Amino acid sequence: MQGRRLLMIPGPIEFTYEVLAETSKPTLSHVDPQFIEEFGQALEKMRKVWLAPSGQPFIVAGSGTLAMELAVANITEPGDRVLILHTGYFSDRMGDIFRRHGAEVEVVASEPGDVAGVKAVKARLAAGSYKILSITHVDTSTGVRTDVHSLAKVAAEHGALVLVDGVCSVGGEALDMEAWGVDIALTASQKAIGTPPGLALLVASRRAIETFRARKKPVSSYYCDWSNWLPVMEAYEARKAAYFGTPAVNLVRALNVSLDQILAEGMEARLARHARHAAAFRAGMRAMGLSFVPARESLYANTLSAIWYPQGIDASVLGLISEEGAMLAGGLHPAIKTRYFRVGHMGMTNAEEILAVTGAIERAFARAGWKSEPGAAVAAAQRMLLG
Ligand code: PMP
Secondary structure, three states: OOOOOEEOOOOOOOOOHHHHHHHOOOOOOOOOHHHHHHHHHHHHHHHHHHOOOOOEEEEEEOOHHHHHHHHHHHHOOOOOEEEEEOOOHHHHHHHHHHHHOOOEEEEEOOOOOOOOOHHHHHHHHHHOOOOEEEEEOEEOOOOEEOOHHHHHHHHHHOOOEEEEEOOOOEOOEOOOHHHHOOOEEEEEOOOOOOOOOOEEEEEEOHHHHHHHHOOOOOOOOOOOOHHHHHHHHHHHHOOOOOOOOOOOHHHHHHHHHHHHHHHHHOHHHHHHHHHHHHHHHHHHHHHOOOOEOOOOHHHEOOOEEEEEOOOOOOOOHHHHHHHOOEEOEEOOOOOOHHHEEEEEOOOOOOHHHHHHHHHHHHHHHHHOOOOOOOOHHHHHHHHHHHO
16 A cells, blocks of 8 residues: 555554544444443453453453553552562563562562563572462563463462453463453553553452452552452443543444454464564565574564664664565564564564565665565465465
8 A cells, every 4th residue: 555554563462444544433422221231241252362261351441551550550559479480571661560560579680581480480480489470471571472371370379369461462372261260461552462552451260359358458550459440340341331530432342343353363362373473574584584583482472573683783774664565663672672573473464464474574685785585484374375
């Protein structure tokens, strides 16, 4: 399309026409029966996408960082001990939020692109009594995916609540919230959930809600307090009107459409597509002689790739890639920020977009002087898509 560039950053992503069309409908009252029905449906569908049949979903206007604070503020009391699995920029942010809410934070550290193993986390959990283990499922700053399933198991052995920042995973990576024993899994609308930016989304387990109900001190943030939001979520799900803060009506309606699309594809098929497209994209990058930030292949996320600039290429290539038709993101992890770039491949990304972004990178790198076989990257990606 003339003048239009493919948005392949790790969120916001490309949205479907149906989702975008929904946002442009005339805004309904937040107590209109039609909106109440759609809000209620969206909450119900979240349980299916999160695989949390007995979870309590929340939809609140705000970004992913608000979802993080909506989680932390309600289950943390001053002095609580929290163990953070360090993965990069976003696990650091979670640590900051916990500290702001009075927690005593300890970190299982790692080098950029790496993450501590389950054994190391188990040892730390055994050595201290932690109330919460906080995990970033996919750290968008490095493209590292953590093993939430195994980590949640060891947390359960030590009685710790499991908080998962799934902003770059929910809807694109396997997350079986209830079966895995995750207590809170949160995300934002603009990533693999496929709705324009502006919604903080979170599902809390029964145990998380009990922890909140058993608080000794009130929640220190007025806007985040579940005491304000729970009655609203419960009311909409019961198809009744309720008010605390005006919901982002158009976005909630778009979310309802997007969740329909996710469920129509089916979670298994959707995750398989994400894995296939990630593999195809990376095959293309490898064919150009490029390598990835995550330390091992087992850590590669399916929702985004973080790619090292090779010798002689720097962030200025992003401008060329943009001219070639794709918007990509620079580095984010402070220790390596200038040395890599990031490509999102999540949501409704299709094979055509994978080939288009691969081709744009290949052309831009050639213009920047990188020597590789012309067409090899696109061919490698195509081969994988056909395979
Ligand atoms: N956590 C992760 C893993 C993220 O990728 C992001 C956004 N890139 C956030 C939290 C924060 O989300 P937001 O920018 O919507 O506040």
